[in-house]
Amino acid sequence: MRLAVLKERRADEARVAAVPETVKKLIALGLTVAVEAGAGLTAGFPDAAYAEAGAEVAPDAAAALAGAGIVLKVRAPLSAGEGEVDELALIPRGALLIATLGADKEAAGRYAAAGIDAAAMEMLPRITRAQSMDVLSSQANLAGYRAVVEAAGAFDRGFPMLMTAAGTIPAANVLVMGAGVAGLQAIATARRLGGRVSATDVRPAAKEEIKSLGASFVGYEDDESRAAQTAGGYAKPMSAEFLAKQGEVVAAAIGKMDIVVCTALVQGRRAPILVTEAMVASMKPGSVIVDIASDAGGNCAATKPGEMVVTPNGVKVLGFSNWPARIPAAASSLYARNLLTFLTTFWDKDASAPKLPAEDDLVRGVMLTRGGQVVHANFAAG
Secondary structure, three states: OEEEEOOOOOOOOOOOOOOHHHHHHHHHOOOEEEEEOOOOHHHOOOHHHHHHHOOEEEOOHHHHHOOOOEEEEEEOOOOEOOEOOOHHHHOOOOOEEEEEOOOOHHHHHHHHHOOOEEEEHHHOOOOHHHHHHOHHHHHHHHHHHHHHHHHHHHOOOOOOOEEEOOEEEOOOEEEEEOOOHHHHHHHHHHHHOOOEEEEEOOOOOHHHHHHHOOOEEOOOOOOOHHHOEOOOOOEOOOOHHHHHHHHHHHHHHHOOOOEEEEOOOOOOOOOOOOEOHHHHHOOOOOOEEEEHHHHHOOOEOOOOOOOEEEOOOOOEEEOOOOHHHHOHHHHHHHHHHHHHHHHHHOEEOOOOEEOOOOOOHHHHHHEOEEOOEEOOOOOOOO
16 A cells, blocks of 8 residues: 655645654555655655655655555645645545644535545544544644743743852743643743743643642632543633633733743634733733744734734744744654554554544544545534
């Protein structure tokens, strides 16, 4: 069976869905692997490295996809009008597409009409069995790390306390908003850099996780916050009353902070505004806000998705798009291993092909379409 790896064509995407290490393992399964020329260049993986790993380097998307039974991508394939190449039209009918698809009902309908079996990896259930193939967690981990590195680069003072003959520079005060995977990594990274770190989250389990990393907990607690987590580990949307009370507590702390890292996301919804214009105005000139949630609208009212802005009072707000792609080599390596693990978990050695049982929890979670039909419970008609 032929497996195709396509180059990502979106302007903010530097990752690739397979790296030379995983190509070797895919070939060991019995697959023929074709990688589109230039697919890994922005992540630091040249065509020669893929060829050395045993892949065919195809000159363009059409050549890579010719006869492919499996297609690996980072983001959803482009359709007509979205780019110079209509990737969706080039994918053979019956092929299995594995990617983070940003799935919605309209997109699922397009995949069904094209006869593509589409697996949206961002919809993988967050259960123990799925941890090694959880693309959201692997990418969020790196986003949290990169956010703090970007904050350190933008901050015009030092992260750790610096004692010199000329005097002492105090350690940076850092607040991390949201203690999911990205937030916990941000806390750990800021602590390693020597910052004085605090963090906040609405979920009850987060308080102990925050403290276990050596950070202080900031937040309002009540009966609603004690039930603020879904069975899948995600934060639930909170009431306006709770958010107002939480905002009062955070507002009192935020004016003392040098760096704020925003990581709070609610699955399938716009990111909640946690840092208001008034909070931003209370911060000192030269302070930095890093908004990892910018792709979902942002946690900060001053965020402009895709941009860095400086507020009238001199606060830098980093709202860059696609934070994992800002560390593309590491992000690609982890993402590629996630996809490899998913494929090998459902690999039928006798058939030398993936076998995806419809009744399996993981398969049911990720499969949008199969055999020309929309099969995911969230998007199927009726």
